[in-house]
Amino acid sequence: MEHNRQRHFLYLALLALGLIAPWLGVYTVYLMTLYCFAIFACAFNLLLGFGGMLSFGHAAFFGLSSYVTGWLVTSQGYSTLSAILGGVVAASLLGLVFGFIAIRRSGIYFAMITMALAQIVYFACLQASFTGGENGLQGVPRGRILGLDLSNDSVMYYVVLLALCAVFLGIQRVIESPFGQVLKAIRENEHRAESLGYFINTHKLIVFVMSASLAGLAGSLKCLVLSFATLSDVLQSTSGEVILMTMLGGAGTLLGPVVGSAVVVTLQNTLADKVGSWVNVIIGGIFVLCVLAFRKGIVGEVLAYLKRH
Amino acid sequence: MTELFGFPIPVILGQLLLGLVNGCFYAMLSLGLAVIFGLLGVVNFAHGAFYMLGAYGTWALMNFLGIGYWGALVLSPLCVGLLGITLERTMLKRLAQVDPLYGLLLTFGLSLIAEGFIREAFGASGQTYPVPELLQGALNVGFMILPIYRVWVIVASLMVCMITWFVIERTRLGSTLRAATENPQLVQAFGINVPLMVSLTYAAGVGLAAFAGVLSAPIIQVSPLMGSSLVIVVFAVVVIGGMGSIMGAILSGLMLGVIEGFTKVLYPEASNIVVFVIMAIVLCWRPNGLFGKG
Numbered sequence A: 001m002e003h004n005r006q007r008h009f010l011y012l013a014l015l016a017l018g019l020i021a022p023w024l025g026v027y028t029v030y031l032m033t034l035y036c037f038a039i040f041a042c043a044f045n046l047l048l049g050f051g052g053m054l055s056f057g058h059a060a061f062f063g064l065s066s067y068v069t070g071w072l073v074t075s076q077g078y079s080t081l082s083a084i085l086g087g088v089v090a091a092s093l094l095g096l097v098f099g100f101i102a103i104r105r106s107g108i109y110f111a112m113i114t115m116a117l118a119q120i121v122y123f124a125c126l127q128a129s130f131t132g133g134e135n136g137l138q139g140v141p142r143g144r145i146l147g148l149d150l151s152n153d154s155v156m157y158y159v160v161l162l163a164l165c166a167v168f169l170g171i172q173r174v175i176e177s178p179f180g181q182v183l184k185a186i187r188e189n190e191h192r193a194e195s196l197g198y199f200i201n202t203h204k205l206i207v208f209v210m211s212a213s214l215a216g217l218a219g220s221l222k223c224l225v226l227s228f229a230t231l232s233d234v235l236q237s238t239s240g241e242v243i244l245m246t247m248l249g250g251a252g253t254l255l256g257p258v259v260g261s262a263v264v265v266t267l268q269n270t271l272a273d274k275v276g277s278w279v280n281v282i283i284g285g286i287f288v289l290c291v292l293a294f295r296k297g298i299v300g301e302v303l304a305y306l307k308r309h
Numbered sequence B: 001m002t003e004l005f006g007f008p009i010p011v012i013l014g015q016l017l018l019g020l021v022n023g024c025f026y027a028m029l030s031l032g033l034a035v036i037f038g039l040l041g042v043v044n045f046a047h048g049a050f051y052m053l054g055a056y057g058t059w060a061l062m063n064f065l066g067i068g069y070w071g072a073l074v075l076s077p078l079c080v081g082l083l084g085i086t087l088e089r090t091m092l093k094r095l096a097q098v099d100p101l102y103g104l105l106l107t108f109g110l111s112l113i114a115e116g117f118i119r120e121a122f123g124a125s126g127q128t129y130p131v132p133e134l135l136q137g138a139l140n141v142g143f144m145i146l147p148i149y150r151v152w153v154i155v156a157s158l159m160v161c162m163i164t165w166f167v168i169e170r171t172r173l174g175s176t177l178r179a180a181t182e183n184p185q186l187v188q189a190f191g192i193n194v195p196l197m198v199s200l201t202y203a204a205g206v207g208l209a210a211f212a213g214v215l216s217a218p219i220i221q222v223s224p225l226m227g228s229s230l231v232i233v234v235f236a237v238v239v240i241g242g243m244g245s246i247m248g249a250i251l252s253g254l255m256l257g258v259i260e261g262f263t264k265v266l267y268p269e270a271s272n273i274v275v276f277v278i279m280a281i282v283l284c285w286r287p288n289g290l291f292g293k294g
Helices: A002-024 A028-050 A059-074 A080-102 A107-127 A153-176 A178-188 A190-195 A200-226 A236-249 A256-275 A278-292 A297-308 B009-040 B047-065 B069-090 B100-122 B148-170 B172-182 B184-189 B194-216 B226-241 B246-266 B274-285
Strands: B138-140 B145-147
Touching: A002 A028, A002 A153, A028 A153, A028 A178, A028 A200, A028 A236, A028 A256, A059 A080, A059 A107, A059 A200, A059 A236, A080 A107, A080 A200, A080 B274, A107 A236, A107 B100, A107 B226, A107 B274, A153 A178, A153 A200, A178 A190, A178 A200, A190 A200, A236 A256, A236 A278, A236 A297, A236 B100, A256 A278, A256 A297, A278 B100, B009 B047, B009 B148, B009 B172, B009 B194, B009 B226, B009 B246, B047 B069, B047 B100, B047 B194, B047 B226, B069 B194, B100 B226, B138 B148, B145 B148, B148 B172, B148 B194, B148 B246, B172 B184, B172 B194, B184 B194, B226 B246, B226 B274, B246 B274
Parallel strands: none
Antiparallel strands: B138 B145
């Protein structure tokens, strides 16, 4: 109980920090980008940390949804809310197709298959007309949600923060539900879970689609925040980034992906202008360090430390 | 008959030749992946990066040391192999007891480092490398014109693939290797230095990738990202072929290269994705791959 109370206190403190951050002089667009990637990483963590499936193609959901939202708003004149919804639905449907094919194999094969499928989406986005090809979609207007004018950065900020909180709490709810317990059982021992009478593939597919749709939500919010959707959203390196965020923060912990994305986005923001392509070397180095030295991630190691003391 | 499906036959044959060349690269790379996976249990994401380093090695040997193509054909894979041993000894070795996914993630990180480093050192744009004098020109065989260099690539890579297959499947060394794949502890108990064998296998696998890189240097732009897009295709090839079989890796590599070449004639828009689509179909039909066991 004591532990739970501490945890809730920490969440409330973080929320308070999020609420006052714009007044502390932090650049809101940077924070919004960070929150979008935090949603993306939380979605990814649902699959990797709790479902035990390493997808190397999550950029496909993030990027497709980003494109669909941008396209619905700019050339189809849809309202912002329905464009977000459209993006999420597109990502979920894509997740259903990916999941259907990929869950036939597990482990490293699962990773390779998702990577290959995501590459199809990348080439499709490169050649399709609605994505604007190499240029991407520029100048996507944010529009209004429920009468709120999103072109105001502060308003948009609280909408994105709200979305992050909703996703965070939603994932916590899923994990603590009976469904989440079955997922953990499958992750720990697939054959035993199956012999206990659970439909493994159904559970895997459901969590895959959930993760894909939340990744889609992250993508479509990112498109609105930055007002553009480009090929880099569907690129394989984006799939790699979300893996890094989750691993660095701690896969299988609730707060890990948020911490990881904060570290990675901050690194990219501060280093990009100063060191050029060394940023990839640094990201790769963190990857190597993470795998060799602290596989539990930042939050995972802290939790393990607290448990020992 | 000068046309097939409404396309002139020389055009089709030309694309088929290109497809076969690509297929040779797929075959060499997926062969290396399969051998490494068999013994180390690691999916070597850095395979594309080693291929790229092989090509850069060729270019650098020429530009900085004045060593030509034939020297590079030996030296470049050797250097990359040594780099491979170093990485295996210092990093990959530590991951022997954990989930194979960590090996994938580690090598992914290593490939980011290699690409970023090369990009910073030599720039993002491509470098060109001349076709060696001995292999310049083209052969006219009546029904089509064969560029000699491409024929050389096909012959050289098929030979290397066959030698690798022979060593693994038909020699005493190969049978020890296969035994170590099945049960490393037992082979070690017979007095064979398994850790050394693992290191050398990794070196041979990445050396093979570097050899492919040297072969590719005169026919493509040598650029930092040349390996990263290729490695994803090779992964799909490996999923299609099943990682258990050496011959399976070679055959599916060649076959998919040719299919890709055909697609370039029939429906060019799909040529980038045809391998991935075939992978999806194969997975629905035979989840363990065409040559996979179980």
